[in-house]
Amino acid sequence: MSVDVLDPPAGAPASAAGPPVPAARRRAAARSRSLARTARRLSGLVIVLAAWQAGASAGLLGSTTPSPAQVVAAAGRLVESGELAANLGVSLLRVLKGLAIGLSAGLVLGLAAGLARLGEDLVDAPVQAVRMLPHLALVPLFIIWFGIGETSKVSLIAVGVVFPLYINVFHGIRGVDERLVESARSCGVGRFGLITKVVLPGALPQILVGLRQALGVAWLSLVVAEQSATSAGIGYLINQATQFMRTDEVFVVLVVYALLGLATDLLVRAVERRALAWRRGLVAR
Amino acid sequence: MTVTLHEGVRVRGLSRSFGDRTVLDRVDLDIAPGEFVALLGASGSGKSTLLRALGGLDPQAGGDLGLPDRKAVVYQEHRLLPWARVWKNVVLGVKGPDLKARAVAALTEVGLKDRAEAWPLTLSGGESQRVALARALVRTPQLLLLDEPFGALDALTRMKAQELVADLWAEHRPAVLLVTHDVEEALLLADRALLLADGRLAEEITVDLPRPRALDHPDFVALRRRLLSGLGVEKENR
Numbered sequence: 001m002s003v004d005v006l007d008p009p010a011g012a013p014a015s016a017a018g019p020p021v022p023a024a025r026r027r028a029a030a031r032s033r034s035l036a037r038t039a040r041r042l043s044g045l046v047i048v049l050a051a052w053q054a055g056a057s058a059g060l061l062g063s064t065t066p067s068p069a070q071v072v073a074a075a076g077r078l079v080e081s082g083e084l085a086a087n088l089g090v091s092l093l094r095v096l097k098g099l100a101i102g103l104s105a106g107l108v109l110g111l112a113a114g115l116a117r118l119g120e121d122l123v124d125a126p127v128q129a130v131r132m133l134p135h136l137a138l139v140p141l142f143i144i145w146f147g148i149g150e151t152s153k154v155s156l157i158a159v160g161v162v163f164p165l166y167i168n169v170f171h172g173i174r175g176v177d178e179r180l181v182e183s184a185r186s187c188g189v190g191r192f193g194l195i196t197k198v199v200l201p202g203a204l205p206q207i208l209v210g211l212r213q214a215l216g217v218a219w220l221s222l223v224v225a226e227q228s229a230t231s232a233g234i235g236y237l238i239n240q241a242t243q244f245m246r247t248d249e250v251f252v253v254l255v256v257y258a259l260l261g262l263a264t265d266l267l268v269r270a271v272e273r274r275a276l277a278w279r280r281g282l283v284a285r
Numbered sequence: 286m287t288v289t290l291h292e293g294v295r296v297r298g299l300s301r302s303f304g305d306r307t308v309l310d311r312v313d314l315d316i317a318p319g320e321f322v323a324l325l326g327a328s329g330s331g332k333s334t335l336l337r338a339l340g341g342l343d344p345q346a347g348g349d350l351g352l353p354d355r356k357a358v359v360y361q362e363h364r365l366l367p368w369a370r371v372w373k374n375v376v377l378g379v380k381g382p383d384l385k386a387r388a389v390a391a392l393t394e395v396g397l398k399d400r401a402e403a404w405p406l407t408l409s410g411g412e413s414q415r416v417a418l419a420r421a422l423v424r425t426p427q428l429l430l431l432d433e434p435f436g437a438l439d440a441l442t443r444m445k446a447q448e449l450v451a452d453l454w455a456e457h458r459p460a461v462l463l464v465t466h467d468v469e470e471a472l473l474l475a476d477r478a479l480l481l482a483d484g485r486l487a488e489e490i491t492v493d494l495p496r497p498r499a500l501d502h503p504d505f506v507a508l509r510r511r512l513l514s515g516l517g518v519e520k521e522n523r
Contacts, residue, residue: 187378
């Protein structure tokens with residue numbers, strides 16, 4: 001997805017200036033270029049890992065930093081014993097419940113505020129006011145209100161994801177080109193059609209940005225929610241590991257957090273590629 | 286008050302103001318069925334306001350509007366929905382069977398049959414404008430409203446698009462109101478040119494020239510001079 005702004009599009013000037021190159025050869029060249037690119041990107045990661053391994057083996061990183069090999073071994077143990085899967089399952093369920101509640105609320109509020117003036121007047125001011133409060137500060141209150149069980153954890157995640165989605169749905173809808181709405185109306189499209197054919201597709205790119213932000217907030221909320229009073233979940237895993245000074249297991253859980261974030265980001269990107277296929281017209285014909 | 290006429294346009298006392306500024310001041314306008322009328326005027330003279338009122342896009346316009354049932358508007362920007370395929374844009378808001386076939390038929394008329402499945406963002410400016418024309422055509426309008434439809438095109442593409450509009454008009458004969466600031470465009474296409482100034486139709490010029498029209502025809506040159514002076518452009522400058 002990253003494009004080097006300063007470089008001209010790969011291949012374009014060369015083939016424009018030189019003699020025409022057969023399509024098959026051009027494709028092969030493009031393929032080998034993209035392979036080289038992937039290798040170049042991976043090499044940075046490999047260098048970091050190698051330096052880490054060398055530093056840990058040489059004892060330069062102190063006794064509390066495990067080497068990558070030790071982390072992998074710890075991961076293997078946690079997977080084998082089933083501990084990782086069981087706790088991951090608990091955490092995923094919390095996130096899914098929180099997302100289900102929070103995303104629906106964010107979407108409904110955003111649609112209400114974006115589509116109707118009355119909705120905006122009723123919804124926007126209170127939501128904006130509450131948004132100023134960092135939702136993680138609600139942890140103590142939620143523990144008092146909902147106890148230390150699942151409810152307070154799921155609530156924290158739900159509250160966290162409402163706002164990024166709400167704001168992006170609202171602004172996405174308001175950002176739709178008024179002229180497109182007018183021209184669709186003059187084409188005889190009714191009120192419902194305007195919403196489904198013009199407003200929502202027009203707001204979709206922004207809504208998906210909101211979804212991405214919301215998923216990031218969900219993982220962050222999970223980390224915080226599982227830090228206190230937990231008896232299951234990957235947060236519990238990391239707490240246990242900390243108590244027994246098992247830094248290798250701490251690292252495993254950190255890597256799991258990173259992978260979870262990466263996985264959800266890839267998921268949203270895949271959705272974007274499908275749902276926003278019309279925008280690819282801008283890049284490749 | 287808006288009345289549905291079966292043919293042509295009959296407007297009486299059309300007024301519209303924005304705040305204290307009166308843009309249209311009791312304008313009367315008739316367009317016969319199948320007549321091509323060009324509306325000229327300086328920037329901000331209210332040309333587009335008049336067109337929007339005829340398109341039914343301005344609920345605050347006052348006056349008696351007698352308009353045909355089927356109207357279509359083409360704007361300066363193509364206003365295609367970028368997230369809908371070209372053919373879906375063409376039949377946007379149209380109901381009935383065989384929508385795709387009707388869309389493709391309209392696209393064929395503007396020479397874009399092959400782009401029916403394309404995304405609008407992959408089209409050039411001229412192609413997008415032709416799709417917008419197809420979108421108007423598919424509605425078989427009795428009144429076609431063109432709001433500077435060629436204003437954003439380069440000179441060469443504009444000439445081709447003007448030719449296309451002339452052909453389509455000759456073929457389908459809707460009543461046309463073309464809003465433009467281009468005197469030559471008005472004289473090439475229209476039966477009648479109207480000048481809008483100070484909220485009123487200040488001048489009316491019948492363009493009685495054989496079609497297709499040549500820019501160097503002596504009558505054409507004379508009409509052009511008359512229109513330009515009506516627009517307040519000094520003859521010596523042109």
